[in-house]
Amino acid sequence: MGQRVTYTCKRWSCLSSPRLQGTLLIVLTFFVFSPNQINLTTKQHLSHSMKEGQAAVEYLKQLLPPMNSTLPPRLFRKSDGKMRLVVTVITVRRTPQYHYLMQVVSRFHRLLVECGNDCPRTHLFICNVDRKPSSHEDAVILNKIFHHTERNNTDPQYFTTDPQHIHRNPFEKEKRDYIYCLEETLLSFSPEYVLLVEDDAVPEAEIFRVLNYLLLFRFPGRPLGGALYIKLYHPERLQNYLNPEPMRILEWLGVGMFVGTIFSLLYAQARRQTRPTWRTVIFFALYSMVLVEVVGRHYLLELRRLSPSLYNLAPATECCTQAMLYSSSSAQRVLGYLSEIQCKPGFAKDTALYSILQQTEEWALVVEPNLVQHIGLFSSLPRGRSK
Numbered sequence: 001m002g003q004r005v006t007y008t009c010k011r012w013s014c015l016s017s018p019r020l021q022g023t024l025l026i027v028l029t030f031f032v033f034s035p036n037q038i039n040l041t042t043k044q045h046l047s048h049s050m051k052e053g054q055a056a057v058e059y060l061k062q063l064l065p066p067m068n069s070t071l072p073p074r075l076f077r078k079s080d081g082k083m084r085l086v087v088t089v090i091t092v093r094r095t096p097q098y099h100y101l102m103q104v105v106s107r108f109h110r111l112l113v114e115c116g117n118d119c120p121r122t123h124l125f126i127c128n129v130d131r132k133p134s135s136h137e138d139a140v141i142l143n144k145i146f147h148h149t150e151r152n153n154t155d156p157q158y159f160t161t162d163p164q165h166i167h168r169n170p171f172e173k174e175k176r177d178y179i180y181c182l183e184e185t186l187l188s189f190s191p192e193y194v195l196l197v198e199d200d201a202v203p204e205a206e207i208f209r210v211l212n213y214l215l216l217f218r219f220p221g222r223p224l225g226g227a228l229y230i231k232l233y234h235p236e237r238l239q240n241y242l243n244p245e246p247m248r249i250l251e252w253l254g255v256g257m258f259v260g261t262i263f264s265l266l267y268a269q270a271r272r273q274t275r276p277t278w279r280t281v282i283f284f285a286l287y288s289m290v291l292v293e294v295v296g297r298h299y300l301l302e303l304r305r306l307s308p309s310l311y312n313l314a315p316a317t318e319c320c321t322q323a324m325l326y327s328s329s330s331a332q333r334v335l336g337y338l339s340e341i342q343c344k345p346g347f348a349k350d351t352a353l354y355s356i357l358q359q360t361e362e363w364a365l366v367v368e369p370n371l372v373q374h375i376g377l378f379s380s381l382p383r384g385r386s387k
Contacts, residue, residue: 046098049375053099056106063109063145083191084121085211090181091131091139091199100376101126101138101199104343105146108203122208123147123189127181149184151177171343178321178349179338182331192223194326200376201233201322206305207371211325213308214367224326228334228362229353231316232323232371236298239368241289247314248297255292255300260285301369316364318354323372333362 004109064347087108091101108124115122126148128139133150142148178196185194193215220226241252263284264276292300304310326334334353335358356362 049098049100049103050069052103052375053097055324057099058104059106059168060102060109060142060145064141065144075223082121083123083189085119085186085195086123086125086189086191087195087197088125088127088181088185088230089197089199090129090177091136092128092177093136094199094376096137097258099138101142101294103201103375104197104199105142106346108197111203111208113203118212119208120168123191125149125185125188127151127184129177129180146297147188149181149188151180169344171348174345175338175341175349175352179335182326183335186328186331190328192328193359194331195323196321196326197320197323197372198376200374201372202375203323204305204371204373206308207232210308210311210367210371214311214313217309218313224325224330224365226363228326228356229316230313230325230329230364231321231366232325233320233374234317234366234368234370235297235319235374237297237299238319239301241250241293241297255287256285259288259292263288298369304369313365314368316354316366317355318379319350320374321350322374324353 089101089104089108094100105124105126112119112122112124124146126139126142126146128136128143128148129151130136130139134140139148139150182194182196185191185196195211214230224230241248259282260281261284264281266274267280268274301312304312326367334356338349338352338355341355343349343352358363
């Protein structure tokens with residue numbers, strides 16, 4: 001009987017070993033309760049997007065003007081004063097059942113209505129650059145509600161080279177469409193700022209609150225602080241620490257030491273120690289660094305949504321162009337730069353915009369966390385696959 005009690009005590013004493021506890025913690029965290037299990041599957045994402053699309057259609061149908069009226073709602077008429085911000089949604093036909101354009105526009109409309117007097121002189125503009133604009137059914141419906149423009153794809157002003165070459169090079173067409181929408185926005189409204197949004201970028205609830213804070217308090221002098229543009233979106237998969245963006249390494253180390261110290265103090269208290277050993281601190285620091293990388297840095301960035309003042313501005317990197325903020329002057333510079341660049345496979349418009357920063361003295365910023373959600377699973381380019 002005494003030997004059995006001794007054996008049981010030794011067995012439980014093994015479980016109290018720091019090495020064994022650390023091993024169990026790693027196994028349970030990264031192999032049993034894998035954070036990847038919380039991610040929505042593609043099928044679930046598509047199902048949710050379809051429901052959101054139908055809800056957006058129903059919402060926007062309520063905004064359709066009476067049959068005898070040709071004027072859009074008062075909120076979206078041109079004011080007598082200069083526009084402060086124009087949100088331009090650039091769109092082409094996509095998979096129809098998801099109504100991406102409807103989702104984006106309905107969300108912006110809701111947020112502008114909620115923002116009210118806090119969003120003065122703000123306008124929503126639809127830019128239809130489909131090869132056959134009249135075939136873009138969602139855009140045609142929205143034409144009855146919002147100000148819009150449709151690109152004439154045979155206009156020689158925008159096809160100074162062989163149109164057949166443009167047809168074979170969708171990357172160049174996409175760039176020229178981008179130029180067209182930006183230029184039309186400037187010509188039509190002469191705004192202080194342009195937010196050029198692609199039709200699969202749904203805004204977050206706080207987007208206008210954060211933009212107002214940035215424009216009024218972060219950049220009270222020069223528009224955008226002199227930056228060429230500010231990106232409002234960067235893919236979550238590229239926001240982690242193990243990416244070729246070295247400015248995040250110090251942040252990663254800081255997160256590891258801060259969170260690791262807290263874990264170490266709690267562990268020492270649980271073991272009734274006066275203070276943690278240096279090995280314990282290092283272990284939990286490394287554990288915290290790996291944990292935040294596996295879970296995803298973008299989840300950590302969500303804490304910044306507590307206040308507009310907590311949003312971070314970092315140097316912009318290459319990908320992507322879902323939502324880009326320009327000042328009037330910087331938009332003019334971008335038009336000049338892009339008109340001299342030829343896009344092609346492997347050198348799309350986002351790469352072209354980033355190359356400008358490398359070849360000139362221009363610079364750009366990205367907001368963290370994202371101010372839009374990228375809902376499009378498929379590229380708008382021909383034969384595009386999941387983005």
